Structure formats: C-alpha cells, structure tokens
Amino acid sequence: MKDFLGEYQHSLDAKGRLILPADFRGPLAHGAVIAIGQNNCLAVYTLEEWTQVAQGIREMSREDSGKLDAARAFFAGAREVTPDSQGRVPIAADQREYAGLEREVIVSGAFSRIEIWDAARWSERKDGGQAALADAASLAGFGI
Numbered sequence: 001m002k003d004f005l006g007e008y009q010h011s012l013d014a015k016g017r018l019i020l021p022a023d024f025r026g027p028l029a030h031g032a033v034i035a036i037g038q039n040n041c042l043a044v045y046t047l048e049e050w051t052q053v054a055q056g057i058r059e060m061s062r063e064d065s066g067k068l069d070a071a072r073a074f075f076a077g078a079r080e081v082t083p084d085s086q087g088r089v090p091i092a093a094d095q096r097e098y099a100g101l102e103r104e105v106i107v108s109g110a111f112s113r114i115e116i117w118d119a120a121r122w123s124e125r126k127d128g129g130q131a132a133l134a135d136a137a138s139l140a141g142f143g144i
Contacts, residue, residue: 002027002046004109007126009119011103016096017088021107024114025087034091036077036098037115039125042091044114047080053113091116 008021020028024044033050037043045053054075061071077098081089091101099118106122108115117125 003111004114005111006109008107010105010107012091012096012101012105013088016091016093018091018105018107018116020083020087020089020114022087024107024109025083028083028089031080031082032089033078033080034089034095034116035074035079036095040099040118040121041125042095042099042101042116043110044089044116045112049112 004024004027006021006023008023010018010021012018027046028044031047033045033047035043035045035050057071057074061068077095079090079092079095083089096102099116100121101116101118104119106117106119108117108122
C-alpha cells in the first residue's frame with residue numbers, strides 16, 4: 001500500500017475529467033473508487049482501501065438511523081473508476097456539485113486516500129490545519 005502524500009494543483013477538463021498526479025497513478029492503475037468525503041471534498045481510494053472503508057461504514061450504519069442515512073449518501077455518491085492511458089479519471093456531475101468543483105482543483109495526499117478539493121475551499125481548510133499544527137498541543141506525542 002502506497003502512502004499518498006503531497007499537494008498538486010490541477011484543472012478539470014471540459015468533460016469533467018481530472019488528470020491524476022503522476023505520483024498517484026501507480027496504485028490506482030487497476031481501478032479506484034471516488035466517493036464524497038467530509039467537508040465537501042471527494043475521496044479517492046484504492047480498491048483495497050475502499051473495501052476496508054466500506055466495511056467500516058457498513059458496520060457503523062447499523063448503530064442508528066442518522067448513521068444509516070450518512071452511509072446511504074456515502075455509497076450513493078461513490079463511483080468506481082479506472083484511469084485512462086493519460087491518467088485521467090471522470091468526476092461525475094453529482095460529485096462535482098457536492099464538492100463545488102468547477103475548474104481549478106487541488107489533489108491532496110491524505111495518507112491512505114487522495115482528496116480532491118475546490119482550490120478556494122482547500123486554501124481555507126489548509127490554513128485552518130496549519131494553524132492547528134502551529135498549536136504545540138495539536139499533535140503532541142506524534143513527534144511533530
């Protein structure tokens with residue numbers, strides 16, 4: 001399993017496709033799942049990671065009706081994709097709408113998955129995350 005790290009600026013093409021960063025293509029070459037994620041981003045999972053995430057969400061959905069509704073939305077908003085020979089993946093219209101993706105996007109490594117963000121929304125989230133990292137207590141004990 002490859003760790004997904006880094007931040008890349010990309011653009012959607014006129015057909016709503018995204019060219020994946022070259023560093024991310026290998027683990028996704030045989031397929032991936034793009035799902036709606038938290039904070040209005042899209043999450044891209046390897047097929048192996050998707051299986052684990054889907055199982056966890058399925059189990060969580062049995063706890064109460066609110067979690068069941070969240071699981072329904074999560075699975076309904078997911079699509080299996082395979083990058084083409086140029087590393088492009090289609091982003092479905094409903095996924096683009098959910099994440100507010102129009103043209104300029106950020107593709108960000110999030111260790112076990114990739115996140116796709118509207119560039120402006122990413123800037124806000126990143127600023128908040130950097131402020132939290134600047135707080136000495138935010139990740140204390142992790143050697144940061």
